[in-house]
Amino acid sequence: MTLEKFTAQINGFTFWREFTFSQNRFSPRPGQQLELADSFVWLGETAFIIQMKERTEPKDDPDAERRWFRGAVLRTAVCQIRDSLRFLDEHESIAITNERGQRHEVSKADLAHVEKIIRCSAGASLPEDCRMTRHHISQTAGFIHVFERDDYAGVIRTLGVPDEVRRYLEYRQRSIPRLSGSAVKEEDILGAYLNDEELPGPTSHKVLERLVDDAEDSDLTPIMNRLADHIQNPGEGGDYARILLEFARLPRSAWRMVRERLDLSIRQAMQREFAKPYRFYYLAPTAASCSSRCTPTRRRVRRGSWLEGRDCRTTPRPRNTSPRLPVVSA
Known part of the structure; x- marks a missing residue:
């Protein structure tokens, strides 16, 4: 399954098809066609702009993979994020179609919070320093989340609730710039979020072992x-x-x-x-x-x-009664 189809599937399930948009081409004038984003999640005043890059023919050469990552992810995808923001600025409204085939008009005036996300699917030879890239700071677009394919899927499946995903992205944006080069995995950031830690550390992922399914x-x-x-x-x-x-x-x-x-x-x-x-x-x-x-x-x-219906996924969730509280052991 391609990265775009996989993203449409997991977003459509978690954020519901009514709020997931993967048909985002629009024509501001005759003969011109633009794309708002590879994937767009729109939940009232909050939106996720998602651009995706997939390495279709990976090489065994780490230097070649590094060049691909820097070019496709840190340059092209970042430029596309900037274009998405510009489209919202320049057009009063943009017509997009959700996963149920319903067309809606989105405008910048509707949005108070816009999360920028790049998802990438790289080859096995990608150097570790590239693989550990969690974000990018753009002078025009600001903070941009960078997720590997499996990391994004793990976060979405673990949290499961749209509002929890929004809160997690806010925590991620606050904490990552303060890590000062600390080597943490996405699981560490997720564990720290669930355990209400101020900053994630190399052992924060251990909290995930204590999650229970509710x-x-x-x-x-x-x-x-x-x-x-x-x-x-x-x-x-x-x-x-x-x-x-x-x-x-x-x-x-x-x-x-x-x-x-x-x-x-x-x-x-x-x-x-x-x-x-x-x-x-x-x-x-x-x-x-x-x-x-x-x-x-x-x-x-x-x-x-x-x-x-019992065909739902059985993902681990914190057994708790507040919007977000520390998880407890089973």
Whole structure:
């Protein structure tokens, strides 16, 4: 699987297809076609601009691989990131298509936070100093995250919650420039983030060994990824995405509250019991309220059975109830 297809797949699953865009070509004038980014994730006021570079014919010569890395990743991809920012500056809005085929207009005025990411897939002979490159500072684009293919996938699969990924990128940007040449792996940065360490160290990755899987108690991704399939006459506007967006903004602790109420509704429906709607309120960082209700009829149980989908990934998550707290041992 190519890097672009792999990225579209993992982003579409984690950030949901409604907010993942890989068809980003637009024509500002007749005869001209530009591309906003290789991949674009748009979650309300937050966006991820992602450019990708894949070494299709790697060499055994480390110097050749170093030249490829410097040219393709640190020059070409950085220039493309700058172009993406420029396109947003120069155009009032840009039409892009998400993974569900729905077209939306994105403008710079919509975005308060823009994360810049380069994903690369290099050959085995890439020198270690290149492989350890975690970021790049551009005079015009600012801080740019640099991820190897597997490192990015590991972060996304471990965190799993869109808001957690956003928080992790913020932590990564704050901590990496302060490392002063310390040799840390991506797993160290991830472990330090989960353990609330001020800075990652060479042993921070050991925290990941103590993660426990709480997917059955908190994972909403299988539910949200199927929501559109269970809406009658959704139309072309995708207005239901506004509901999804509120869930995408919530931390894992709130997801656990949602999942608890969904499971209660399913259980009562299967037992043919009627209950008042379950509600919860989450007031920070943005006010959001959510309610769920399930009428105990056989038809509702059948239609609601998709909520219990067990084909979700079993990724390790911190067993905790706050937006982000230190993990505990199993």
